Amino acid sequence: MTADNHQSIERHFCVDTYVNRGLTLVKGQGVYLYDSxxxxxxxxxxxxxxxxFGYRHPDITRALAEQLEKLTTLHGSFNNDVRAVxxxxxxxxxxxxxxRVFFSNSGSEAIEAALKxxxxxxxxxxxxxxxHGYHGKTLGSLSATDGQKYRQAFAPLLWEFETVEFGNSQALEEVLSSQVAAVILEPIQGEAGIYPPSPGYLKKVRQLCDRHGAILIVDEVQTxxxxTGPFLASQSEEISYDIVCLGKGLAGGMPVGATLVNDKVAxxxxxxxxxxxxxxxxxxCAGILSTLNILDKTLRAHVEEVGSYFIDQLTLIKSKHIVAVRGKGLMIGLEVKENRDQLLKSLQRHHILAIPAGDKVVRFLPPFLVQKKHVDLLVTALKQILRD
Ligand SMILES: Cc1ncc(COP(=O)(O)O)c(C=O)c1O
Structure with a gap:
């Protein structure tokens, strides 16, 4: 069966809610994906x-394969050795x-638990x-997510949610009161187009929450x-936490969500x-343990080093089409004047995969094993595409 067949079968039998990239990927190795x-x-x-960690990382594969042989699922009313550790x-x-932690199966579920x-x-x-905040699309998480295109069809959504400008602590101060249960924020806005706030913002948010008795929910699902280098992006601000949400890569590629809470919330x-x-x-949980073991200081330093190189090299490209380069570690956005989707398609034709964010941003979230030589490949392709 050909790739075309698989695309048309998916189109026919899956609910058609994703942009279709026109590419059937069947396996991965290291920082590469392979088509059919x-x-x-x-x-x-x-x-x-x-x-x-890219694809087929030996430690992840071994940990998952070993656990697959023992026990895959177990309800939380029974204890388990791997879950405990x-x-x-x-x-x-x-x-x-x-x-303490509450485990679930996706980022949105981690947010649902946090709100409850x-x-x-x-x-x-x-x-x-x-x-412009993004916290998922299930009904609870959608209530915290901004953007009419996602929300309009489902209004009214849950409870009372008010939005304020990201990165502006004064705007937050104006709406906070003793009536507010919680403030929910991403340390760097991802889906919006990779927007890191000024240093000190989260610390100020923390102080404001403390002053008004509000809980701070830090959504670290993407960051x-x-x-971005540290285990939590927000750790660079040395704040204390009430609730933190994790997901995405936490379990080495297995579906996962985690809502961490302090004693008071627990x-x-x-x-x-x-x-x-x-x-x-x-x-x-076997994926989580393996991930935590692989994610040591050396790898996090590598993320910071290659991330800086990545941002520097993109910044050095001289093109009238580039508006800005933003990011931290390996969470990077390249904002272009127009035709962002065209640029993503051209990169795909050069066999390089990136994703969109916001309306005009090409988002790079590479595996942490990416090297400077891979960044150079991207830069060469980008220069050619932008010149043409
Ligand atoms: C910051 C943030 N929160 C929550 C989510 C929702 O996660 P999921 O798609 O796994 O439900 C995402 C997904 O991109 C996200 O970036």
């Missing part, structure tokens, strides 16, 4: 930030007051989120797990109120 005719593509998007390792890795936990901890249902969550049949399954 064996052609190789340089992966600079790691499946929207999931495959942080993974939970302890993850809580210890995040630290700064976080003492914030209501339980405060007995309030008013939230503040950011303009976490070493994507103690306000009654039994039965929020559970998940598959959350914390031993297979995903």
């Amino acid at each position: 005719s064996g052609d190789r593509y340089l992966d600079l998007m790691s499946n929207y930030g999931v495959n942080i 993974a939970a302890k390792a993850l809580v210890r890795r995040c630290a700064a007051g976080l003492s 936990f914030a209501v339980l901890a405060t007995q309030k249902k008013r939230f503040v989120a950011a303009v 976490g797990c070493g994507r 103690n306000s969550i009654p039994k039965h109120i929020h559970t998940s049949t598959l959350g914390g399954n031993p297979l995903a």
